[in-house]
Amino acid sequence: xxxxxxxxxxxxxxxxxxxxxxxxxxxxxxxxxxxxxxxxxxxxxxxxxxxxxxxxxxxxxxxxxxxxxxxxxxxxxxxxxxxxxxxxxxxxxxxxxxxxxxxxxxxxxxxxxxxxxxxxxxxxxxxxxxxxxxxxxxxxxxxxxxxxxxxxxxxxxxxxxxxxxxxxxxxxxxxxxxxxxxxxxxxxxxxxxxxxxxxxxxxxxxxxxxxxxxxxxxxxxxxxxxxxxxxxxxxxxxxxxxxxxxxxxxxxxxxxxxxxxxxxxxxxxxxxxxxxxxxxxxxxxxxxxxxxxxxxxxxxxxxxxxxxxxxxxxxxxxxxxxxxxxxxxxxxxxxxxxxxxxxxxxxxxxxxxxxxxxxxxxxxxxxxxxxxxxxxxxxxxxxxxxxxxxxxxxxxxxxxxxxxxxxxxxxxxxxxxxxxxxxxxxxxxxxxxxxxxxx
Amino acid sequence: xxxxxxxxxxxxxxxxxxxxxxxxxxxxxxxxxxxxxxxxxxxxxxxxxxxxxxxxxxxxxxxxxxxxxxxxxxxxxxxxxxxxxxxxxxxxxxxxxxxxxxxxxxxxxxxxxxxxxxxxxxxxxxxxxxxxxxxxxxxxxxxxxxxxxxxxxxxxxxxxxxxxxxxxxxxxxxxxxxxxxxxxxxxxxxxxxxxxxxxxxxxxxxxxxxxxxxxxxxxxxxxxxxxxxxxxxxxxxxxxxxxxxxxxxxxxxxxxxxxxxxxxxxxxxxxxxxxxxxxxxxxxxxxxxxxxxxxxxxxxxxxxxxxxxxxxxxxxxxxxxxxxxxxxxxxxxxxxxxxxxxxxxxxxxxxxxxxxxxxxxxxxxxxxxxxxxxxxxxxxxxxxxxxxxxxxxxxxxxxxxxxxxxxxxxxxxxxxxxxxxxxxxxxxxxxxxxxxxxx
Numbered sequence: 001x002x003x004x005x006x007x008x009x010x011x012x013x014x015x016x017x018x019x020x021x022x023x024x025x026x027x028x029x030x031x032x033x034x035x036x037x038x039x040x041x042x043x044x045x046x047x048x049x050x051x052x053x054x055x056x057x058x059x060x061x062x063x064x065x066x067x068x069x070x071x072x073x074x075x076x077x078x079x080x081x082x083x084x085x086x087x088x089x090x091x092x093x094x095x096x097x098x099x100x101x102x103x104x105x106x107x108x109x110x111x112x113x114x115x116x117x118x119x120x121x122x123x124x125x126x127x128x129x130x131x132x133x134x135x136x137x138x139x140x141x142x143x144x145x146x147x148x149x150x151x152x153x154x155x156x157x158x159x160x161x162x163x164x165x166x167x168x169x170x171x172x173x174x175x176x177x178x179x180x181x182x183x184x185x186x187x188x189x190x191x192x193x194x195x196x197x198x199x200x201x202x203x204x205x206x207x208x209x210x211x212x213x214x215x216x217x218x219x220x221x222x223x224x225x226x227x228x229x230x231x232x233x234x235x236x237x238x239x240x241x242x243x244x245x246x247x248x249x250x251x252x253x254x255x256x257x258x259x260x261x262x263x264x265x266x267x268x269x270x271x272x273x274x275x276x277x278x279x280x281x282x283x284x285x286x287x288x289x290x291x292x293x294x295x296x297x298x299x300x301x302x303x304x305x306x307x308x309x310x311x312x313x314x315x316x317x318x319x320x321x322x323x324x325x326x327x328x329x330x331x332x333x334x335x336x337x338x339x340x341x342x343x344x345x346x347x348x349x350x351x352x353x354x355x356x357x358x359x360x361x362x363x364x365x366x367x368x369x370x371x372x373x374x375x376x377x378x379x380x381x382x383x384x385x386x387x388x389x390x391x392x393x394x395x396x397x398x399x400x401x402x403x404x405x406x407x408x409x410x411x412x413x414x415x416x417x418x419x420x421x422x423x424x425x426x427x428x429x430x431x432x433x434x435x436x437x438x439x
Numbered sequence: 440x441x442x443x444x445x446x447x448x449x450x451x452x453x454x455x456x457x458x459x460x461x462x463x464x465x466x467x468x469x470x471x472x473x474x475x476x477x478x479x480x481x482x483x484x485x486x487x488x489x490x491x492x493x494x495x496x497x498x499x500x501x502x503x504x505x506x507x508x509x510x511x512x513x514x515x516x517x518x519x520x521x522x523x524x525x526x527x528x529x530x531x532x533x534x535x536x537x538x539x540x541x542x543x544x545x546x547x548x549x550x551x552x553x554x555x556x557x558x559x560x561x562x563x564x565x566x567x568x569x570x571x572x573x574x575x576x577x578x579x580x581x582x583x584x585x586x587x588x589x590x591x592x593x594x595x596x597x598x599x600x601x602x603x604x605x606x607x608x609x610x611x612x613x614x615x616x617x618x619x620x621x622x623x624x625x626x627x628x629x630x631x632x633x634x635x636x637x638x639x640x641x642x643x644x645x646x647x648x649x650x651x652x653x654x655x656x657x658x659x660x661x662x663x664x665x666x667x668x669x670x671x672x673x674x675x676x677x678x679x680x681x682x683x684x685x686x687x688x689x690x691x692x693x694x695x696x697x698x699x700x701x702x703x704x705x706x707x708x709x710x711x712x713x714x715x716x717x718x719x720x721x722x723x724x725x726x727x728x729x730x731x732x733x734x735x736x737x738x739x740x741x742x743x744x745x746x747x748x749x750x751x752x753x754x755x756x757x758x759x760x761x762x763x764x765x766x767x768x769x770x771x772x773x774x775x776x777x778x779x780x781x782x783x784x785x786x787x788x789x790x791x792x793x794x795x796x797x798x799x800x801x802x803x804x805x806x807x808x809x810x811x812x813x814x815x816x817x818x819x820x821x822x823x824x825x826x827x828x829x830x831x832x833x834x835x836x837x838x839x840x841x842x843x844x845x846x847x848x849x850x851x852x853x854x855x856x857x858x859x860x861x862x863x864x865x866x867x868x869x870x871x872x873x874x875x876x877x878x
Contacts, residue, residue, distance in 0.1 A: 005495040007531035007751040009485050010513055015528065017535050018480040018542070025481055037809045039786040039816030041457040042464055046448050046561050047486060047517075047547060048506070056444040067487070067515075069508030071551045074449055076506075078486075089454065092446035096456050098783070098834045100820065103457070108486060112510045122485050132820075139798065139819040150809075260799045262806055312446040344537070347478040359578065360699045367701055370476045370589075377478030380578040381539065381571075395537045 012115030013122050014327060019341035019396075024330050027155060027339075028106060031126050031324065034151045035104040038143070040128050043105045045085040051075040053088055056311040065111040078110040082127040082323070083308075090131055091312035099133035100140070106326070118335075120327050129321030131308055136318045138250060141284040141304055142257025144320050148288060148300055149263045151324075157338050159291040160299075162263070163271035166251040167281050167303070169234065170272075172244025173220055177213045187275035190221055194273065194294075198222075221273045227255055230270045247283075254284055282306040286322055296332050300324045344396040349435050351378045352388045354404040362403045365413055365428050372432045392418060399435050451554030452561050453766060458780035458835075463769050466594060466778075467545060470565050470763065473590045474543040477582070479567050482544045484524040490514040492527055495750040504550040517549040521566040521762070522747075529570055530751035538572035539579070545765070557774075559766050568760030570747055575757045577689060580723040580743055581696025583759050587727060587739055588702045590763075596777050598730040599738075601702070602710035605690040606720050606742070608673065609711075611683025612659055616652045626714035629660055633712065633733075637661075660712045666694055669709045686722075693723055721745040725761055735771050739763045783835040788874050790817045791827045793843040801842050804852055804867050811871045831857060838874050 009015060016024055036042075051068055054077045067078040079085050082105045090101060106126045113119055128147060130140045145162045152160045170190075174183045189204045198218060205214040223233045234248045251270060258268055276285045283304035290296055302322030309317050333339045349369055353362040362378050369376040377397070379388050392400045402414040407425065414425045415434065448454060455463055475481075490507055493516045506517040518524050521544045529540060545565045552558055567586060569579045584601045591599045609629075613622045628643045637657060644653040662672045673687045690709060697707055715724045722743035729735055741761030748756050772778045788808055792801040801817050808815040816836070818827050831839045841853040846864065853864045854873065863870075 004752060005492055005750055007492060007527040007748070008489065009492075009527075009531075010487060010489050010515060013485040013487065015482075015484050017532060018482070021481050021483060024483075036785050037812075037814050039784070039814055041785065042460050043454075043457070044460060044463075045454050046452040048449060048452065048549070048561060050447065050449050053444055053446060053448075067508065067510055069506065071506055076449060088446040088448075092448075093456060098830065102816070110487070122487060135820075137819045137821065143817075143819075257798075260802050262802065309446070311444055313443060345478070346475050346480065359696075363699050363701065373476075375476050375478055377541070378582075380576045380582075381574075382576065391537065 010121070012113070012120060014120055014331070019344040020330075020334065022343060022346060023339060023341045024326075027330065028124070028126070028326060030154050031151055031326070032104065032106055034147060034154060035126075035128055037150075038102070038128075038147050040102045040104040040147075043086070043089065043103045044107065045079070045082070045089055045105065047078055047108070047110075048076050049079055049085065049088070051077040053312075054079065054084055057084065065113055067110050067112055079107075080111050081109050082107060082125050083129070083321070086127070086129055086131075087309035087317075088312060090317060091309040091315070094133075094313070094315060094317075099131065100136060101131045102128070103131075104128045118328055118331060120331075123325060123327030126324040126326050127321060129308075129319050131317050131319040134316050134318075136320065138253055139257050141250075141254045141320050142261050144302065144322055145258055145268065145286060146261035146263055148286070148322060148324075149261075149267055152288070152300075157290065157333060158293070160267065161289055161291055162258075162268040162300075163274050163287045163289065163298075164251065164254060164258075164268060165270065165272055165274040165285050166247040166254075166283055167275070167285055168243045168247030168283060169251065170247075170275055172241035172247055173237075173239055174217075176239045176241045176244060177216065179213065182208055184279065186217065190217070190273055191275050193221060223272055227265070227268075227270050230272070231255075234272075250283060276301060276303055280305045284320065290338075293332075293336055293338070296329075296336070299329050299332075346375045347377045347395065347397045348374050349376045349399045349401055350392045350395070350397045351376060351401045351403065352385075352392070353378070353380075354385070354402065356382065358403045358405075358408060361408050365401060365403065368428045369432065369435070372436065374432065374435055401431070449560070451552070451559060453559055453770070458783040459769075459773065461782060461785060462778065462780045463765075466769065467563070467565070467765060469593050470590055470765070471543065471545055473586060473593060474565075474567055477541070477567075477586050477589075479541045479543040479586075482525070482528065482542045483546065484518070484521070484528055484544065486517055486547070486549075487515050488518055488524060488527070490516040492751075493518065493523055496523065504552055506549050506551055518546075519550050520548050521546060521564050522568070522760070525566070525568055525570075526748035526756075527751060529756060530748040530754070533572075533752070533754060533756075538570065539575060540570045541567070542570075543567045557767055557770060559770075562764060562766035565763040565765050566760060568747075568758050570756050570758040573755050573757075575759065577692055578696050580689075580693045580759050581700050583741065583761055584697055584707065584725060585700035585702055587725075587761060587763075588700075588706060591727070591739075596729065596772060597732070599706065600728055600730055601697075601707040601739075602713050602726045602728065602737075603690070603693060603697075603707060604709065604711055604713040604724050605686040605693075605722055606714070606724055607682045607686030607722060608690065609686075609714060611680035611686055612676075612678055613656075615678045615680045615683060616655065618652065621647055623718065625656065629656070629712055630714050632660065662711055666704070666707075666709050669711070670694075673711075689722060715740060715742055719744045723759065729777075732771075732775055732777070735768075735775070738768050738771075785814045786816045786834065786836045787813050788815045788838045788840055789831045789834070789836045790815060790840045790842065791824075791831070792817070792819075793824070793841065795821060797842045797844075797847060800847050804840060804842065807867045808871065808874070811875065813871065813874055840870065 109125050110122050193201050202214050231252050274285050274287050281303035285303035287298035288300035304320040306318050308319045351362045351366050353359050366376045366378050400416045412425050413428050415431045416423045548564050549561050632640050641653050670691050713724050713726050720742035724742035726737035727739035743759040745757050747758045790801045790805050792798050805815045805817050839855045846852050851864050852867050854870045855862045
């Protein structure tokens, strides 16, 4: 390789071989199809934003991860999520939008994190949000998990559970203990319950000076039973906090809405340990886990926020949304063997003219197949029949259509099923149905 | 807006309102559907590449436009086209690919150009390429324009013409005049023929010291007639250059292939003025123009190259491909009024429960519609009927389904056609067909 540059991509970045790319796109299309069926509008904001605009709110860890640079006079940054661009978009274009504004965006975002297994520096997020002007009915908190439910049902990646909670319950509970100042610290610790276990969480809570109430907090987040029983136990705690009881009422309503939306009871559960790290959630919060693969963590998270775009506009824009981190999810599903590539090609039929003279006829056959919605390819390289069949086999193409003098004379095509080896000769129109039946 | 950051995007960047985004996506999907029907595989390379790898070949103007920055120890750049990433990808993964390797990629690329009308710094390219290992049959030079032909037929944006030429003809002609050293300069000048006219081109040619032969060059590029006549006139020139006659033979074969592929004679023409600026084309070159809008310039260009990835691998990888600059094309089509948004929404049916008590029934109706492939939304905000209808109207939703006590009692729904004002009450299943008929 003397004098050559070694072809490679930066560490922490990902690209797929065709067979995985086909599968990835199939999943991505299922997600966007469901989003669209629920009336979400597509958006596609720029990858590059002005740093001043993008980082109006950011700080700390987030800011360190940003790909930020200057070009000419411009201080620019690559988006690190799709929420800030949404806030900017809605504030900028609100006069042209109809509210409630339901949008989805499936795009790459960029975070210069220390690379580690399963973490990517460039990855797809699949976001939906519903934004109200001034107010947004609580029922939308039930619609968001309904969308997610439909997606994971369609993807068929096994049993899943949507976990829900309400930040008002947590906030109200902590302030009733006189810990409102420490809420975000406590939330951060509770968030780790599943990962590090009860005892370590208790120790961490005690270091906050909350040792006298650590037990109470642990007891609270350990409330168990059915969804109805959990709500009952929450009420039985008799916490004298308006925020707390508002949260419980909201949570009860949202679970009722979720049932109305047709989400099976076995697919969701109230989980009081869910807080979501982000500061800006103010009500309902969601996580989603695969029952057989809890170690994957949450594969889809989000929640309700009081005000989307306070940094850009005085207009109050409450909303609710979730995000699927698709690049990571895909990589995990592949690694766990939950999904695997079905085909190395989109081509259903390879047309093989035996000689260059047969090309015109072959192209006519290709046109017929494509008009019938079949992805068809023609093998034009002038090689022996063996090599032509080897190409079809290596490519994973299920059907080969052979065209020679006999076929042209009789107006037929010879179809070979590459799996069974079966061959039949017939008119193209009739073969279309056989090939389509395989779809 | 005191204390607020003004929400905006950097100059030279673009984002669309929902009605235009819907139209943009429709066009983008048509392009990818046709690409897939011809057997091209989807690829999705990283936005960010290592500068050392991406810029192995670049230089001059291109390099100045690159968004390049460092993060940690990494010298990184945003891709400026999809060809260099393809070269890198094929060289890197060649052992896992089947050749001829046909791939498409529809992705954003980034160029920090001086912004001007119709030029974008971040824009979509829709590329197809067919890469051979060591060799690639000439017939693929006919398949590429066949794909393009099918796309522009489907898009229905008016009459178009695919212009083709062959670089070997140009190179052979110039070397027969003893001008081989100046080929690339002359090509650059000829490329401007349409833009600046014959006289200015002649003047520019003369400044190159080629004034004695400027007339000959002008005469050559002015050869006219039908495609067959042009080929005849080229042969009649009797140029004693092997490269020239190879080029004429290739051009003749490619036009024959194009006919075999079903491209109408009126949709393509040999144009000897086409050179394409890029140095790396070595055979067939293409441009595509809209007949009624020649001022838009070429909306789809490409050609044949001898070796895709010489900077990364010793393996010879000849190929042929084209690219549609979709962001620019879309913006031009909108500006010229050739296309216009059809709808501000993807939603076909808005379900309006008169009261919160009707929500369960409404959601059942929504589920039925979605199962039938209809994008449906439910209006949950507790507002008056007038405001609910206003929302449907503003959103451009064609059908509203009203659900009150009467409907629930009788197991029906009241359907309102928002265009005609017509109302009928019926069972949901029957209404599905009416709504679908409007698709």
